[in-house]
Amino acid sequence: MKRILIAECAQEIASFNPNLSELESFRLSTPAELFPEHRPLRTSIAGALTIFDGRKDIELVPGFGASSITSGGLTSKSAWEFISKSILDSIRAAGKVDAIYFSLHGSMGAQGQLDPEGFLLEETRKIVGEEIPIVASFDLHGVITDKILRHCNAITVYHTYPHIDLYETGERSARLLLKILDGEAKPVTARVRIPALVRGDELKTKTGCFGERVSETVAIENSPQGLSGGIFIGNPFTDVPDLASNVIVCTNGDEKLAKESAERIAADFWRDREKMQAFLTPVKDAVRKACDAHASKGGTTILVDAADATSSGACGDSNVVLAELMAQGFKGRTLVAITDAPAVAVAFKAGVGARITTKVGGAMDPRYTPIEVSGTVHMLSDGEFNNEIEGEPWHAGNCAVFKADNFTIILMSKPVSLHNRSLLYAHGQDPKKFDLVIVKSPHCQDHMYLTWATTYINVDAPGATSANLRSLGHTICHRPVFPLDDGVEFTPKAVIYSR
Numbered sequence: 001m002k003r004i005l006i007a008e009c010a011q012e013i014a015s016f017n018p019n020l021s022e023l024e025s026f027r028l029s030t031p032a033e034l035f036p037e038h039r040p041l042r043t044s045i046a047g048a049l050t051i052f053d054g055r056k057d058i059e060l061v062p063g064f065g066a067s068s069i070t071s072g073g074l075t076s077k078s079a080w081e082f083i084s085k086s087i088l089d090s091i092r093a094a095g096k097v098d099a100i101y102f103s104l105h106g107s108m109g110a111q112g113q114l115d116p117e118g119f120l121l122e123e124t125r126k127i128v129g130e131e132i133p134i135v136a137s138f139d140l141h142g143v144i145t146d147k148i149l150r151h152c153n154a155i156t157v158y159h160t161y162p163h164i165d166l167y168e169t170g171e172r173s174a175r176l177l178l179k180i181l182d183g184e185a186k187p188v189t190a191r192v193r194i195p196a197l198v199r200g201d202e203l204k205t206k207t208g209c210f211g212e213r214v215s216e217t218v219a220i221e222n223s224p225q226g227l228s229g230g231i232f233i234g235n236p237f238t239d240v241p242d243l244a245s246n247v248i249v250c251t252n253g254d255e256k257l258a259k260e261s262a263e264r265i266a267a268d269f270w271r272d273r274e275k276m277q278a279f280l281t282p283v284k285d286a287v288r289k290a291c292d293a294h295a296s297k298g299g300t301t302i303l304v305d306a307a308d309a310t311s312s313g314a315c316g317d318s319n320v321v322l323a324e325l326m327a328q329g330f331k332g333r334t335l336v337a338i339t340d341a342p343a344v345a346v347a348f349k350a351g352v353g354a355r356i357t358t359k360v361g362g363a364m365d366p367r368y369t370p371i372e373v374s375g376t377v378h379m380l381s382d383g384e385f386n387n388e389i390e391g392e393p394w395h396a397g398n399c400a401v402f403k404a405d406n407f408t409i410i411l412m413s414k415p416v417s418l419h420n421r422s423l424l425y426a427h428g429q430d431p432k433k434f435d436l437v438i439v440k441s442p443h444c445q446d447h448m449y450l451t452w453a454t455t456y457i458n459v460d461a462p463g464a465t466s467a468n469l470r471s472l473g474h475t476i477c478h479r480p481v482f483p484l485d486d487g488v489e490f491t492p493k494a495v496i497y498s499r
Helices: 031-038 044-052 077-093 116-128 146-151 166-181 209-221 255-271 283-296 320-327 341-350 422-426
Strands: 002-010 026-029 058-068 099-104 134-138 154-157 187-194 226-232 245-252 301-304 334-339 355-360 371-381 384-386 393-395 399-404 407-412 436-439 455-460 495-498
Touching: 002 031, 002 044, 002 077, 002 116, 002 166, 026 031, 026 077, 031 044, 031 058, 044 058, 044 099, 044 166, 058 077, 077 116, 099 116, 099 166, 116 134, 116 146, 134 166, 146 495, 154 166, 154 187, 154 226, 154 245, 166 226, 187 255, 209 226, 209 245, 209 255, 226 255, 245 255, 255 495, 283 301, 283 320, 283 455, 320 334, 320 371, 320 407, 320 436, 334 422, 341 355, 341 371, 341 399, 341 407, 355 399, 371 407, 384 422, 407 422
Parallel strands: 002 058, 002 099, 099 134, 134 154, 301 436, 301 455, 334 407, 334 436
Antiparallel strands: 026 058, 187 245, 187 495, 226 245, 355 371, 371 399, 384 393, 399 407
């Protein structure tokens, strides 16, 4: 029997969120809990388990798992020390293993450790030695470092954005690890670092030019000599030294194919860098257009406030767009979600049906000024519900649905991801029944809003995850990098990794 250990460490942070991510921000899984928790879900680990389960000569060994409930600010020193120690201790306790699959993210950052994934892999090598094959899977927003690539035999990456292939990425990772373990593959990885940070609609892999580049890496992965491939666009809100985009091509011993393919795709990516930026409309103009659309053609207007995207690491407490809608006298039925624990507490104290006046917004991020709103408490909940895509449980803490004239505000005690409609549905709110919805996510799957909305506007609002990248204030990442700097030059040059 060959023993394969599986462990997890996944979080995406926004360095510009002023709040630290503490241990309560994570779903922590002991080795005994890891597999039972993942098997019913559509996660990378669940996908890997289905492949490994098909082999009668494999014994699966669970390690420790840590996955953020939602993205947030930099992980605190104490939280990181607990998580890293727990993962490494579980690897030590596993005894002799023949291979390791790590489910990672790549955009984590902690106080005192700006390459957590690289650190975990380096320390794992010290425990298991240099000969044990390690395959790790990543989100395409991961920040890939030299340390990560030196300590993995191979890596895999999501091929879709918005992400709908977590489960499939786990399957691909497991198949690759088994090939290495069975002696059928000798991975050679070419990595081309591209000094570019990108955002915008062209990143949607189904329709954008980024998807065309990803398809090229997938074609190589699926070729006779291919093992894995993909493009990391990094997370421009994670201000760490290695922040950049990267093309990764891994082949079965064919260094020439890996190198030439990675460099060619990187050159095409660089050519498209201007296209892969967000087109943003100033807040006042966006609201004015929303008012005009409501008066002239009706339907539902979507105002995308991606600067406060909780799935990217923001707090979710921006009230900027809401305040402007009120200031301009927007009369349509409006739906918005805001993180504001004090306002929730006021609602809970008053009870359903009570009329209250409370401050809303700006409870966590000081760049926002609270606004006073009067309305009626429509619903109270414990904030426990399941993600509509992967099915995993989400925890928003106590929540309140607060109605102030034509504005319906879902107040959360804790931020949860808003890249789908789970929070809205859990609180009885159907976005199709509103004239305007403020969506705090840069991209949702098209059917959620885009295909039926009559007006769709990306708003240039302030926030920790603004696509107006120059507004953020990067101080740590290597410079120069587009678009933070002018006149950035780039010549594709692959670095080769093999074990």
